[in-house]
């Protein structure tokens with residue numbers, strides 16, 4: 001013990017001057033580098049530090065009391081770029097659509113690095129996958145673009161069917177005039193969204209598997225438990241603890257195993273069917289889910305094996321479940337908080353269903369006339385499908401699109417989309433963001449920019465009707481899904497699913513009322529925090545009158561919002 005102590009002391013004696021030397025050399029270098037940097041930016045504007053309120057040691061309390069008022073005051077006092085202390089961090093806030101675009105388009109600003117800095121999530125991600133561990137990988141963008149976004153319309157029938165069934169199972173219907181209390185809307189909606197995502201990611205057989213559905217729900221929850229404990233305020237010791245957990249007690253390994261065990265026999269079955277089809281010389285009806293695409297193109301995509309594929313599916317689940325669920329909860333509670341928006345949405349969907357039924361009947365008539373078809377049962381033109389929600393309806397539902405876009409505009413967190421600087425960057429305003437500093441977007445200044453019209457602090461559901469682009473399109477003044485190269489690759493699917501959800505909800509229920517109106521406000525911004533405490537009363541529509549509403553709503557193709 002004493003020997004060890006002596007060695008340590010001696011080593012320390014030597015170490016002190018050496019390390020002091022290293023430190024001072026490093027310091028000198030840093031000074032030189034900084035001096036160089038400063039001369040490089042002769043016209044540099046200093047970033048103003050927002051002064052602290054008397055008695056406060058950071059800006060947390062002042063911001064939390066009224067984020068809009070705080071940010072507006074900062075903008076007015078300091079201009080578009082200013083520095084605050086929040087969540088134990090120094091944040092450089094940038095305001096306005098132009099600077100927001102600059103941050104998102106500049107390759108030296110990284111959202112992923114910022115999330116890593118807050119949570120240490122990379123260790124987790126790397127522990128469930130075997131391929132694509134490079135930090136700038138774009139594999140999920142490629143997968144979603146090629147496997148989902150460009151094929152969305154082909155998924156619509158399956159999504160509608162699955163959502164309809166799970167909504168009836170989970171939300172149910174009210175009897176007579178009395179509304180039904182949906183006690184746990186979050187749990188109900190979790191099941192609806194999980195079923196839909198499982199269908200798209202892994203196909204209909206696997207989407208029936210209750211263990212898989214639990215994994216879709218729970219892996220997000222398990223991940224959230226780890227991530228949330230860090231995002232409230234950055235805490236290095238918690239991050240290190242989390243990193244250790246990723247390695248040794250990673251709940252995600254169990255979830256990946258559930259997917260693997262469910263997928264293995266189905267993959268084998270599909271291979272057999274494909275072989276059989278080839279032997280018989282018939283075309284194999286290839287499933288169109290993500291799993292199949294990943295297997296078919298495993299070489300091109302660079303996946304190692306089925307376990308690796310399941311790991312990447314876990315990452316897609318994490319990116320899609322939480323976000324879509326949160327937006328879905330918003331949908332339900334915005335319909336409850338702004339009840340006057342429900343009827344116009346219903347009328348729009350009914351008018352579109354009428355137009356669709358008419359169009360289909362005309363096609364049937366044409367076939368009858370030409371003698372090309374006489375019976376339509378079990379065909380694409382089966383009359384029983386005339387009033388199904390289809391791509392025809394989803395694409396033309398401009399009120400639904402506007403409702404969703406306004407919801408996304410209105411609900412945003414006021415400070416979002418953090419980006420870490422990988423190098424020094426001078427902004428167009430002359431402010432320099434140094435390597436390692438974190439910028440964050442003042443969403444108030446973006447989503448309440450005058451480009452969006454009047455009453456910017458109000459929820460106006462028809463604000464975007466007749467205005468392109470649609471709810472899934474990112475722009476410098478609408479950054480719900482980010483912007484630039486890394487814009488959310490799942491946004492088309494998310495908006496598509498949410499449109500179907502709105503269409504199904506408004507045709508199923510005539511009213512939605514929050515059980516606890518006091519908590520309703522919280523549900524509009526942060527539903528997952530408030531949800532477990534707030535039920536929802538739902539009144540089913542009288543189906544006898546279905547399809548006949550006194551609507552002056554007219555359908556025009558020109559109204560359909562463009563996404564790309």
Ligand code: HEM
Pocket residue numbers: 104111112140141144316319320321323324327480481482483486487488489490491493494
């Ligand atoms: C309402 C729902 C959603 C919202 C609000 C949302 C929002 C976002 C945002 C803000 C980003 C970061 C963009 C940036 O870096 O600038 C992102 C990234 C991403 N999103 Fe979404 N998203 C949603 C749904 C989905 C869905 C359904 C999927 C998958 C099917 C998905 C997959 C991803 C992926 C893979 C990334 C990239 C993460 C990375 O950098 O590796 N998202 N999303």
